[in-house]
Amino acid sequence: MWRMSAVKRLVAVAVAMPFLTNNVDAYGCLDAVFGGTTSCGAQDVKFHRVVGFQVTDSLAEPPCNCNCGGDTDITCSDWSEEQPAVDCGTVTTPISCWSPYGGPLMPTGVVFGACLGTDDNVNIALTVDLIVSSKRYDVAMYINVDGGSAKTGTECAIVPMVDGTYGDVTVASTGDDTDGDDCPDFTTTGTLTNFSFASINLQCADVFSNSSSTDESDGLLDFDIAISWQQTSADNCDFDENDADGNNDLPQPGTNSKCWLPAGGARINVPIYVPPYTTPSLQPSLSFVPSSQPSSSSQPSFNPSIS
Helix, strand or coil: CEECCCHHHHHHHHHHCCCCCCECCEECCHHHHHCCCCCCECCCEEEEEEEEEEECCCCCCCCCECCCCCCCCCCCCCCCCCCCCCEHHHCCCCCCCECCCCCCECCCCCECCCCCCCCCEEEEEEEEEEEECCCEEEEEEEEECCCCCCCCCCCEEEEECCCEEEECEEEECCCCCCCCCCCCEECCCEEEEEEECCEEEEECCCCCCCCCCCCCCCCEEEEEEEEEEECCCCCCCCCCCCCCCCCCCCCCCCCCCCEECCCCCCEEEEEEECCCCCCCCCCCCCCCCCCCCCCCCCCCCCCCEEC
């Protein structure tokens, strides 16, 4: 199981991130752009974790802490100077701190009010880490934006890399070990850290539980991601779908195996609450706590994950 950082750390990093306002463009997903079925058996570049995120559209409710205040007898502590603590019971619309379908309390630091229902969308900017074991060309991330597969889905944001050095890894468009086209290349190997990119508009999809590998809802935002690259140098990549030569030069796998995507998908679990209803419905009251639920005095551990 692939695991991200704890939610509290994610939220703290998210508050400190630069405010990124330009959205990543959406195209087809991996198989459609490749023009065939990909197998994604290579491991040259792998997704490691999300280390920060920021919601870049307005919130209907502020971020709040389900594990303090209310009936918990626990004082809410601030995540940072910029983001004070908020007891979920004090917000304008009382928020249910219980996960859907009889689940436990929501973890500390979940962002409420960004998704108003399963038919809503949310703009988020992410900061991620990757593992790079080989120098590769035209590397790009495919992120599904409609709740489906990054491989076989209908619409994906294709995230280009940006020139710079991120931890061990240098990303470059010109110079040694590059192919000189419009899609940057990895010229060194190791752990690529703290790569931030522009906002992505995602459907408020919740199809995965962080606590198991089965398809079940846990009330948190999910999306799927794949990574593609070229294994040989060639001036053959840009982000223009309508090239004069009629070719599709979007970043794509060099062969059907030159991509990363675990079997069953790499569904990333992010601490943004997705209500189990559509937007016109009212949120359930925080004051109603089913008698069958565990005591709210304990603070459950939580590790958002990718399966």
